[in-house]
Amino acid sequence: MSKPLVAVVGRPNVGKSTFFNRVVGRRVSIVEDTPGVTRDRIYAEAEWCGTHFALIDTGGIEPNTSDVILSQMREQAEIAMETSDIILFMVDGKDGLTHADAEVAGMLRRTGKPVLVVANKIDNPKNLPDHFYDFYELGLGEVIPISSANMLGLGDALDRIVESFPEGEFTEDEDITKIAVIGKPNVGKSSLINKLVGENRVIVSNIAGTTRDSIDTPFQWGGEDFILIDTAGIRRKSKVTENIERYSVIRAVAAIERCDVCLLMIDAVEGITEQDKKIAGVAHEAGKGIMVVVNKWDLLEKDNHTMKNFEKEIQKELPFMAYAPAVFISVLTGQRVENVMVTVKSIAETRAMRVPTGQLNSLIADATMLQPPPSDKGKHLKIYYATQVGVKPPLFSFQINKKDLMHFSYARYLENRIRDAYGFKGTSLKFVFREKG
Numbered sequence: 001m002s003k004p005l006v007a008v009v010g011r012p013n014v015g016k017s018t019f020f021n022r023v024v025g026r027r028v029s030i031v032e033d034t035p036g037v038t039r040d041r042i043y044a045e046a047e048w049c050g051t052h053f054a055l056i057d058t059g060g061i062e063p064n065t066s067d068v069i070l071s072q073m074r075e076q077a078e079i080a081m082e083t084s085d086i087i088l089f090m091v092d093g094k095d096g097l098t099h100a101d102a103e104v105a106g107m108l109r110r111t112g113k114p115v116l117v118v119a120n121k122i123d124n125p126k127n128l129p130d131h132f133y134d135f136y137e138l139g140l141g142e143v144i145p146i147s148s149a150n151m152l153g154l155g156d157a158l159d160r161i162v163e164s165f166p167e168g169e170f171t172e173d174e175d176i177t178k179i180a181v182i183g184k185p186n187v188g189k190s191s192l193i194n195k196l197v198g199e200n201r202v203i204v205s206n207i208a209g210t211t212r213d214s215i216d217t218p219f220q221w222g223g224e225d226f227i228l229i230d231t232a233g234i235r236r237k238s239k240v241t242e243n244i245e246r247y248s249v250i251r252a253v254a255a256i257e258r259c260d261v262c263l264l265m266i267d268a269v270e271g272i273t274e275q276d277k278k279i280a281g282v283a284h285e286a287g288k289g290i291m292v293v294v295n296k297w298d299l300l301e302k303d304n305h306t307m308k309n310f311e312k313e314i315q316k317e318l319p320f321m322a323y324a325p326a327v328f329i330s331v332l333t334g335q336r337v338e339n340v341m342v343t344v345k346s347i348a349e350t351r352a353m354r355v356p357t358g359q360l361n362s363l364i365a366d367a368t369m370l371q372p373p374p375s376d377k378g379k380h381l382k383i384y385y386a387t388q389v390g391v392k393p394p395l396f397s398f399q400i401n402k403k404d405l406m407h408f409s410y411a412r413y414l415e416n417r418i419r420d421a422y423g424f425k426g427t428s429l430k431f432v433f434r435e436k437g
């Protein structure tokens with residue numbers, strides 16, 4: 001099931017990143033440092049009163065002139081309208097209404113999506129400044145006063161966000177595997193998509209529950225239905241060159257959020273770039289299926305070691321994703337292209353797999369015998385019981401005596417034992433550790 005996406009739009013310095021950091025919950029992750037997630041705050045998963053959603057900060061780099069601010073805000077608003085389910089429009093409660101705010105509000109009023117206005121930096125909500133009421137001129141309804149820095153009003157804002165999610169629209173058809181093809185411009189995304197979808201395209205009048213189906217292409221392969229989430233066609237220019245990459249990452253992230261399996265396409269000649277790492281990090285954190293598709297294999301001078309060496313390079317550049325399979329293809333010559341869908345299918349199956357509880361516990365018992373759990377000041381970690389509580393991605397719950405004793409390295413060890421036994425190729429595994437009271 002895909003999570004609702006909330007895009008945050010607003011002028012530079014209104015407090016978007018402060019808000020972002022306050023709202024983002026801490027989740028159990030057995031990866032210490034995933035690029036693009038820990039360092040860059042474009043995307044984060046959040047939860048409020050049991051509702052999970054994803055936040056996207058559409059803010060670009062810091063512009064210094066007012067006309068750049070305006071054009072950048074227009075870009076933000078367009079991306080928000082294109083990718084998200086609801087838009088959080090943040091204004092500066094201290095500065096008051098600006099011309100740029102009013103311009104962007106005009107754009108946002110025309111979208112069919114819910115827009116919430118929050119006025120940040122209202123550090124004293126009992127004494128609202130007179131200019132606070134000017135924000136109602138934006139014509140976007142209620143203005144929610146908050147102070148991100150002081151954590152005031154955030155609960156109200158989150159209540160309103162969660163209330164605005166369209167009901168029941170996120171139960172997309174779970175049986176159909178959704179594929180996102182992600183990669184740098186010119187890597188061969190459109191070529192691959194045309195090849196995959198080409199003669200297999202099916203015309204579907206309406207896919208139940210899809211809110212953003214304009215960019216979805218259904219097709220059949222091997223008698224099964226798939227949906228392709230297309231990001232290849234979108235290539236908007238930005239006036240601020242530094243933002244082009246950021247915006248393409250935002251679009252990629254929105255597609256990843258909805259997909260089951262992410263195809264990360266790499267150019268065989270160029271290798272893995274920083275942007276590829278960021279995107280891989282997001283897919284990993286979001287618990288999506290992922291495979292690396294190395295394209296333009298025809299352009300390399302090859303010997304017996306070329307593929308092995310490339311695999312090693314992938315492991316080195318994406319160390320948190322050792323589980324991701326790689327295929328080496330040439331869309332141009334057709335070499336191994338059929339492996340792409342074979343691998344997608346197997347990843348989709350593995351993500352839905354359930355390990356029986358009895359088997360899991362005997363595996364854990366063997367693993368702890370082979371390598372005893374860590375201890376601290378004479379206190380040993382004890383694992384009482386493990387069970388797989390979820391699929392897509394596979395989620396394992398462990399009852400243990402003390403959370404602090406569960407080190408990253410031991411969790412990684414357990415993950416590796418589970419993978420040795422069951423594979424789970426192409427999907428991240430999620431772990432939760434609960435203390436038995």
Ligand code: GDP
Nearest residue numbers: 012013014015016017018120121147148149150
């Ligand atoms: P962004 O550019 O929209 O991401 O804005 P930042 O989150 O970087 O915040 C810009 C500045 O506003 C920083 O100096 C923050 O400390 C400050 N700021 C953020 N939230 C608040 C708030 O609620 N009250 C006050 N007084 N300052 C805030």
Ligand code: GDP
Nearest residue numbers: 185186187188189190191232295296330331332
């Ligand atoms: P996109 O921007 O990622 O959608 O990339 P395109 O599908 O538009 O491809 C960009 C260019 O790469 C086009 O000129 C393609 O013909 C070329 N191309 C795509 N796949 C291959 C391949 O496997 N080998 C070679 N040599 N060129 C390719």
